[in-house]
Amino acid sequence: MEYIIIVISAIFVNNIVLSKFLGICPFIGVSARIETSIGMSGAVMFVMTIATLVTYLIQTYLLDKLGIGFMQTITFILVIAFLVQLVEIILKKVSPSLYQALGIFLPLITTNCAVLGVALMSVQNNFNLMESVVFAIANSIGFGLALIIFAGLREHLELADVPEPFRGVPIAFVVAGLLAMAFMGFAGIV
Template sequence: MSYFLIIISAIFVNNIVLAQFLGICPFLGVSKRISTGIGMTGAVTFVMVIATIVTWLVQDLILIPFGITYLQTISFILIIASLVQLVEIVLKKVSPPLYQALGVFLPLITTNCAILGVAIMTVSKEFNILEAVVFSTASAVGFGLALITFAGIREQLDLMKIPKGMQGAPIALVVAGILALAFMGFAGMV
């Protein structure tokens, strides 16, 4: 039952974007079309899960035993950046079409604070490796749900007549705030 609570909490109650405000840059920047939102969600999910596994192992096998946990943030940043570069190189060699599809999203993931935030949260919540993987996957699904929902709303807004002063970023921020308020309705679930 605890895995179910982790999933519901990460997707709805403590949504990484709408409740914890991590990953706002891609949320606002890549949400103009649903297709780009789906691509970014796939790339973030893959990197977030792999980065969580690697950072959890580094924390448990290196940082804690050697008493150098103060290097956690810098080591996690280096791991995430290296991992994104490695994924980019492997995709370029193994699957050029997938590399072309995700190519624009991979550099954005390096600077996505949601990846680092989830890695640090799994350590601070003292999850075991399986709980960490479930949490990171659910957090990525929550990120994707928020991003794709927001992208759909923004596509609809493009079809509507909006006052000139509210077009673009202003209406996007208003909608993001309303979406965050909607997700606050899940706050009492867990």
């Protein structure tokens, strides 16, 4: 598959949050402010790309070679948890300013199903190394795009007069639905 198709499809047509429903928890949880959602997107981009790269290597050179594909879920999640820890330690040492910006989001990423989801999807789609990495980067951009647009909408929503039972999460879901509808307009461009 051509890279450009992978990229466009992952960001717009099959957006990981709005059409594949992965990473909903941070999408609803950390999208109240644009700044925090930019931080979260950065952290996800970082971890998702490295995690997909590493899990690809593990799948190809370890699990497939040894014929223990059934250990996939367990190894992938351990790798992701370990990577998150590692990234946290390295960032703290190497770039304290970046750590300050992304640090609080890192522990949340272990249970962000978008990261494990993208790693598993790359394997399912039989992507090669390069395709997997491009796929991961594109999906993390898609995640960031959805998150940041949504945060912008929610900042405005705070000023709106919302009926009481709708306040907070319920209205956020309705708005997410409208955003998903807007993204459906991209269908068919690839």
